[in-house]
Amino acid sequence: MTSFSDSANPWIDDLLVYEPGRPIEEVARELGFDSSAEIIKLASNENALGPSPKAIAAMRDAATSMHLYPDGGAYYLKADLAAALDVRPDQILPGTGSNELIELMGHVFLNENSNIVMSQCAFVVYRLVAMAARARTITVPMQNYTHDLEAMAKAVTPETRLVFVANPNNPTGTMVSQDEIDRFMEQVSPDVVVCFDEAYIELLDPSLQPDTLKYVREGRNVIVLRTFSKAYGLAGLRIGYAIAPEPCIALLNRVRQPFNVNAMAQAAARAALADTDHVSRTRALVSDGIAQFETGLAALGLSWVPTVVNFMLVEVGAGRSTFSALQKEGVITRPMDGYGLPHHIRVTIGTHAENEKCLQALAAVTGGAS
Ligand SMILES: *Cc1c(COP(=O)(O)O)cnc(C)c1O
Numbered sequence: 001m002t003s004f005s006d007s008a009n010p011w012i013d014d015l016l017v018y019e020p021g022r023p024i025e026e027v028a029r030e031l032g033f034d035s036s037a038e039i040i041k042l043a044s045n046e047n048a049l050g051p052s053p054k055a056i057a058a059m060r061d062a063a064t065s066m067h068l069y070p071d072g073g074a075y076y077l078k079a080d081l082a083a084a085l086d087v088r089p090d091q092i093l094p095g096t097g098s099n100e101l102i103e104l105m106g107h108v109f110l111n112e113n114s115n116i117v118m119s120q121c122a123f124v125v126y127r128l129v130a131m132a133a134r135a136r137t138i139t140v141p142m143q144n145y146t147h148d149l150e151a152m153a154k155a156v157t158p159e160t161r162l163v164f165v166a167n168p169n170n171p172t173g174t175m176v177s178q179d180e181i182d183r184f185m186e187q188v189s190p191d192v193v194v195c196f197d198e199a200y201i202e203l204l205d206p207s208l209q210p211d212t213l214k215y216v217r218e219g220r221n222v223i224v225l226r227t228f229s230k231a232y233g234l235a236g237l238r239i240g241y242a243i244a245p246e247p248c249i250a251l252l253n254r255v256r257q258p259f260n261v262n263a264m265a266q267a268a269a270r271a272a273l274a275d276t277d278h279v280s281r282t283r284a285l286v287s288d289g290i291a292q293f294e295t296g297l298a299a300l301g302l303s304w305v306p307t308v309v310n311f312m313l314v315e316v317g318a319g320r321s322t323f324s325a326l327q328k329e330g331v332i333t334r335p336m337d338g339y340g341l342p343h344h345i346r347v348t349i350g351t352h353a354e355n356e357k358c359l360q361a362l363a364a365v366t367g368g369a370s
Contacts (some may be wrong), residue, residue: 015131018124021332031328041332042348042358045170045200045311047233049285049351051268052278055234058271062264070263077266080273081241090246091216093253094261094269098199098225098240102129105223107255109161109193110135117155118164119147121172121339123197126164135161145305145313146174153187163188166197167210171339171346173307178210185215185222193221193248199240200309202231202279203286208308219245228265230310231279232272239265286310289349296359300366305344313344314362322365329361 005013021043028036078089085092095101102125110116110133117138118126130137138160140152147165156163165184168175176184181196188194196212215222227240239261242252272278290307297304297314305313316322319342323335326345334346347358 011131011134016124016128018128019338021334024332027327027332031330033330039330039332040350040354040357042350042354043332043334043346044235045230045309045348046235047230047282047310048289048349048354049233049278049282051233052272052275054275054278055232055268055272058267059237059264062267065263068263070259070261070266072258072260074261074266077261077270080270081243084273085213085243087213087216087243088246091249092241092243093249093256094239094241094266095256096240096260096262096265097229097238098197098227098242099125100238100256100260101223101225101240101242101252102126102195102197103132104252104255105162105193105195106130106133106135108251113159114161115157115159116162116164117152117160119152119166119169121145121169121341122147122164122166123170124338126162130162142172144174145172147176149176149180149184150187153184156188156192160192163192163194164197165194166199167212168200168204168309170199170309171311171313171334171336171341172305173309173312174305175204175308176210181210181212185220190221193223195223195225197225199225199227200230201226203283203309205283213243216243216245221245221248223248228269228272231282232269233278233282234265234268234272237265237268238262239269282310285351286349288352289355292352292355293347293349293359296355297362300359300363302362302366310349311346312349313341314347315343316345316362316366317343319343319345325365326358326361329364331358331361333358 025036028039074094078092082089106129112134115136116130120139120141127137138155140155212224223244229235303315320335336344
């Protein structure tokens, strides 16, 4: 009998596997904590305020209809999003998290003769999707922990099908400005599809959010990705969306499952979108939390990369061992050696109490004052 591997496509064995965090209960048990309540998780850039209460109510209401298939066209959600963003419903495609949309982009645009251009220290999923499609990944060094858009435009080759710009970027917490984006869009060939992954954009004050949707309205080859996982606090529900010119949405539509976005997610997303107060409260919590960390880290003599979003890179010396030591103190963060940043950990901004606990744990494990 041949093994599964012999039957599988030969390139599957070489794919990188995204390493998920372990359940908080398992970490608690292994480290000898009495309950998972003694542990805080500041590892996945989730919203410390939780979902909007209006989204929770919408999910309760939707629960009684779960024997029915969802609306495969997400009619009402697309209508709400189109009104909120001043685009047309046929320029929107919801997905099971924006991660699904990145995967659909791989199906539509990539093959073994193509490549993607992305920044070093940008979201790892772009590379995973490229590998699954057997496309090459061209990685462009960052400038000061920030996307170097000029170098990225120059890195494009005739085989480039997708350029990924995470703005603001995970894991660095930095962003590129409207001017940089506009210059980049002048430099890059109009034939290349540019994806602006704006997973964290709603955490910025609206006056500071770069406008990339104008390129969609102009019909440029641009795909903007947004999500309900971060500012809207619905990461567990898995819902995001792409905004792109209609011919691009039509292509992505061909490779998705007919019922890709579940009914509870559609209902919650509509309620969350309408709850602008919850997003404002989230923004305020994050900016207070950043200030709290900056004060606390300075007191510890630690450096960090200035952030515009709900997580920050903290320079701790040995990242992986500091991550382990913090975990023993009941604080889960994210080591960054996989991103080529062995001296940093990434810390998600939590509630005031969570941030305080994290700073105290950092003081304990780095031997700092505080
Ligand atoms: C968290 C995150 C996303 C969101 O992914 P979902 O699948 O929508 O949860 C997308 N891009 C980046 C860069 C992220 O950090």
